[in-house]
Amino acid sequence: MNPAALPAGRFLPSVWKLLLLRLRISLNSFRHARTRAKIGIIILTVLVLAFAAGIFTVSWLLLGFLRSPQLLRFTGVNPAPFLEAVPVLIFTVLFLGILLSSFGVLLQALYLSGDMDFLLTSPVPIRAVFITKLMQAVLPNFGLIALFGLPVLYGLGITGGYNFLYYPLVVLIMILLALTAAGISALFVMLVARLFPPRRVAELLGFVGATLSLLCSQFGSLTRLYRPGRDISGNQVDALFNGLTKLNTPWLPLNWAGQGLVELGQGHWLSGVLLVGVTVGLCGTIFWFTLVTAEHWYYTGWASMQVVARRKRSAARSSMPRSSGLGTLFKKILPAPVRGILSKDFLVLRRDLRNLSQLVTPIIFGIIYSLVYLQAGSRSFSDFTGSNMSGMPAWLIGSFSSLLAYGNVGLALLVGWTLLSRLAGMSFSAEGKNYWLLKASPVRSSHLLIAKFLVGYLPALALGLFFLVGLSILQHTPIVGFLYSLLVVMMCLAGLDGIMLAFGVAGANFTWEDPRRMNAGLRGCLGSLVAVAAGPIMFGLFVGPLLIAAALNFPSFYGYLTGALLGGVVSAFCTFFPPWIMRGRVAHLSDV
Amino acid sequence: MSDPSILIATTDLVKRYGENIAVNHVSFEVHAGEVFGFLGPNGAGKTTTIKIIVGLLQPSSGKVMVAGYDVQSQPLQAKATSGYVPDTPNLYAKLTGRELLHFVGDLYDLKRDQVQHRIDELLRTFDLSAAANDTIDSYSHGMQQKISLAAALMHDPKVLVLDEPTVGLDPKSARLIKDILRQMADRGAAVFLSTHILEIAERMCDRIGIINKGELIAVGTMEELRSLGKAGGASLEDIFLSLTGGAEVAEIAEILK
Numbered sequence: 001m002n003p004a005a006l007p008a009g010r011f012l013p014s015v016w017k018l019l020l021l022r023l024r025i026s027l028n029s030f031r032h033a034r035t036r037a038k039i040g041i042i043i044l045t046v047l048v049l050a051f052a053a054g055i056f057t058v059s060w061l062l063l064g065f066l067r068s069p070q071l072l073r074f075t076g077v078n079p080a081p082f083l084e085a086v087p088v089l090i091f092t093v094l095f096l097g098i099l100l101s102s103f104g105v106l107l108q109a110l111y112l113s114g115d116m117d118f119l120l121t122s123p124v125p126i127r128a129v130f131i132t133k134l135m136q137a138v139l140p141n142f143g144l145i146a147l148f149g150l151p152v153l154y155g156l157g158i159t160g161g162y163n164f165l166y167y168p169l170v171v172l173i174m175i176l177l178a179l180t181a182a183g184i185s186a187l188f189v190m191l192v193a194r195l196f197p198p199r200r201v202a203e204l205l206g207f208v209g210a211t212l213s214l215l216c217s218q219f220g221s222l223t224r225l226y227r228p229g230r231d232i233s234g235n236q237v238d239a240l241f242n243g244l245t246k247l248n249t250p251w252l253p254l255n256w257a258g259q260g261l262v263e264l265g266q267g268h269w270l271s272g273v274l275l276v277g278v279t280v281g282l283c284g285t286i287f288w289f290t291l292v293t294a295e296h297w298y299y300t301g302w303a304s305m306q307v308v309a310r311r312k313r314s315a316a317r318s319s320m321p322r323s324s325g326l327g328t329l330f331k332k333i334l335p336a337p338v339r340g341i342l343s344k345d346f347l348v349l350r351r352d353l354r355n356l357s358q359l360v361t362p363i364i365f366g367i368i369y370s371l372v373y374l375q376a377g378s379r380s381f382s383d384f385t386g387s388n389m390s391g392m393p394a395w396l397i398g399s400f401s402s403l404l405a406y407g408n409v410g411l412a413l414l415v416g417w418t419l420l421s422r423l424a425g426m427s428f429s430a431e432g433k434n435y436w437l438l439k440a441s442p443v444r445s446s447h448l449l450i451a452k453f454l455v456g457y458l459p460a461l462a463l464g465l466f467f468l469v470g471l472s473i474l475q476h477t478p479i480v481g482f483l484y485s486l487l488v489v490m491m492c493l494a495g496l497d498g499i500m501l502a503f504g505v506a507g508a509n510f511t512w513e514d515p516r517r518m519n520a521g522l523r524g525c526l527g528s529l530v531a532v533a534a535g536p537i538m539f540g541l542f543v544g545p546l547l548i549a550a551a552l553n554f555p556s557f558y559g560y561l562t563g564a565l566l567g568g569v570v571s572a573f574c575t576f577f578p579p580w581i582m583r584g585r586v587a588h589l590s591d592v
Numbered sequence: 593m594s595d596p597s598i599l600i601a602t603t604d605l606v607k608r609y610g611e612n613i614a615v616n617h618v619s620f621e622v623h624a625g626e627v628f629g630f631l632g633p634n635g636a637g638k639t640t641t642i643k644i645i646v647g648l649l650q651p652s653s654g655k656v657m658v659a660g661y662d663v664q665s666q667p668l669q670a671k672a673t674s675g676y677v678p679d680t681p682n683l684y685a686k687l688t689g690r691e692l693l694h695f696v697g698d699l700y701d702l703k704r705d706q707v708q709h710r711i712d713e714l715l716r717t718f719d720l721s722a723a724a725n726d727t728i729d730s731y732s733h734g735m736q737q738k739i740s741l742a743a744a745l746m747h748d749p750k751v752l753v754l755d756e757p758t759v760g761l762d763p764k765s766a767r768l769i770k771d772i773l774r775q776m777a778d779r780g781a782a783v784f785l786s787t788h789i790l791e792i793a794e795r796m797c798d799r800i801g802i803i804n805k806g807e808l809i810a811v812g813t814m815e816e817l818r819s820l821g822k823a824g825g826a827s828l829e830d831i832f833l834s835l836t837g838g839a840e841v842a843e844i845a846e847i848l849k
Contacts, residue, residue: 197730199729336699337701344684344687344691432682436678436682437699439648440676441671442667442669442700443699588650
């Protein structure tokens with residue numbers, strides 16, 4: 001199909017039809033959603049609108065304040081250059097934001113959604129299909145950035161008394177910049193898809209995205225840890241203002257749109273029209289070029305033909321389990337089906353980056369909270385109480401010190417629990433549509449449960465012990481205390497694994513397409529919550545007697561013995577009983 | 593079940609989904625050395641029956657015996673003797689073909705050296721040796737179908753159940769699969785397959801069962817089915833359409849010509 005040969009009259013109606021189709025799909029999804037989901041969406045929409053109104057009001061007031069002559073008189077700082085740089089800043093964020101964020105959406109829309117062949121074989125111009133795909137990729141993030149940016153830009157116009165042309169041009173420029181960014185992103189997607197399989201790229205993106213968002217969410221904890229109590233100074237604000245103002249240089253083409261709009265708004269017609277006109281022309285040209293090139297690459301098959309041959313694994317490397325020390329031990333004590341499921345699960349977990357993005361969470365948590373714990377551990381008891389200890393009873397000081405000494409156990413359990421939530425809580429759900437293979441095989445329910453228990457327990461234990469040993473070395477923990485900590489971590493994690501595995505069986509879901517969306521439903525969440533409650537109880541039963549022994553000045557041996565008995569019995573119960581009551585259900589999983 | 597030559601036997605098999613009856617009192621037998629074709633229109637209950645036979649689905653009532661074992665009360669023994677190839681080969685996408693076969697070997701508790709030998713043999717037979725170390729997500733539909741059949745044959749089952757085994761296969765692979773199924777039957781296994789391709793059923797199957805709206809409406813050899821269809825030289829397609837009420841569709845198609 002040659003796009004140029006198509007009658008021009010069919011182009012816009014086709015784009016309109018395709019957009020309507022997308023709208024109909026969204027409306028149908030809403031119509032067929034559960035009532036609580038519908039209520040949630042309506043509430044979210046209202047909140048978003050209220051939020052936009054709030055931003056508009058706040059930015060209007062703030063910008064009015066910044067423009068007030070009184071402020072200039074009192075502070076002597078003229079904020080006008082900074083205010084004129086605001087549109088430049090927002091347009092830059094919009095362009096770069098869309099450029100980066102639409103990569104994943106376009107990868108999905110062009111290669112993974114599966115509707116491209118259907119659309120391209122129907123009597124619709126290929127260009128209409130591509131424009132719709134670009135708009136589909138741009139809309140969510142455009143909406144999000146516009147939600148923040150548009151109220152600020154309009155607030156700036158109102159407080160600055162800009163003329164009427166400023167307001168519609170703001171929207172036009174935003175749309176043009178977004179489409180240009182999406183066009184460039186589409187070409188970039190095709191270049192990458194020529195080098196690597198799109199599905200693999202999507203997995204990698206998911207992994208990087210999840211890791212980055214987690215790191216960003218924990219960034220606050222780290223900064224508070226290393227720079228406690230430091231507020232932003234006036235000098236820093238001043239430097240920020242100056243930096244932003246300096247960025248507003250005419251040498252960057254991205255700045256022309258913002259500068260042109262401000263000039264137009266202020267009535268400087270010549271420079272304003274020139275800058276805005278150049279921006280519109282440039283955006284239009286780039287967008288047209290990217291669109292035509294993308295169509296050409298797609299239609300000729302250039303973008304689907306991978307040029308990098310996939311690396312073949314050597315037969316020796318891949319011919320499944322090689323016997324290691326641990327492997328030989330497993331071979332002696334575990335039945336073949338259990339070993340097989342273990343090997344298979346570890347291979348699948350390791351190879352699918354979408355799984356790894358979930359598994360990296362406990363490692364990041366562990367590192368951050370180890371630093372927090374070590375920082376806290378370097379402080380004395382009085383740092384925590386905020387007073388001198390003369391008035392404190394000796395038993396309280398002794399107990400608190402003992403509790404602090406077992407903080408590393410708490411941390412190892414936290415890390416292990418986070419990992420178990422994914423590995424044990426979703427161990428059955430993780431089979432997905434492949435579960436038929438296990439179900440049609442002569443594998444006992446008990447063997448399946450043992451295998452799935454170990455799939456969760458072994459990595460959680462390894463990671464928990466890694467942090468426990470590391471922290472114990474750094475803290476010079478006495479050997480007896482370390483060995484007891486080891487026992488506590490091993491037993492408690494087994495107990496948590498048993499609980500989460502049982503709830504994972506109850507809430508098994510085999511219908512997912514993307515591992516990140518496999519959830520064990522309400523029952524799986526309940527499992528994590530029960531484990532959250534059971535973890536501290538088991539930990540308390542192990543450590544509590546030690547604190548009491550320290551408080552009462554009893555020999556610590558009695559504390560260890562009582563703790564091991566109480567905690568051991570309860571954690572062993574949690575390890576065996578919940579999976580045992582679920583063994584009957586395993587045989588009927590996925591029965592419809 | 594007294595006759596050891598009967599490897600699959602269903603008795604009054606019923607599967608209900610609420611008010612709907614997917615399988616309604618279905619009874620048949622498949623003998624050793626026999627290729628049994630299971631035909632029916634879309635939604636007739638073929639896949640449901642197959643899933644009950646291989647132990648993937650619990651019947652509402654009735655009994656299934658596989659190689660002399662009751663699938664409900666002796667599921668492990670029944671499953672150990674049977675192999676299953678589903679209509680959609682959902683396989684672990686991130687395992688290589690070789691790793692998948694190793695995994696299946698472990699599930700069936702086969703000996704290590706036996707597993708290695710069998711894997712090489714099956715990969716060679718199905719022309720998958722070159723792709724053996726690639727992950728399954730890089731396989732074409734036909735390759736996935738072939739590795740799925742190889743997995744079902746790993747333990748040399750007495751009973752082989754296949755749901756639409758030739759869909760999406762090139763002629764060479766389809767022929768290979770037909771030959772393998774025939775060889776299995778000649779060696780004394782029972783092969784139970786569902787198919788939409790009536791020509792395959794007519795050429796390959798020793799006996800054929802036709803299911804419609806959950807009920808088994810005919811079972812027998814081609815000759816027996818012809819006598820049921822009351823037309824001496826009728827093809828399986830004619831018999832199928834006359835039994836399942838699709839004859840009017842054929843007439844419409846004729847008019848449209």
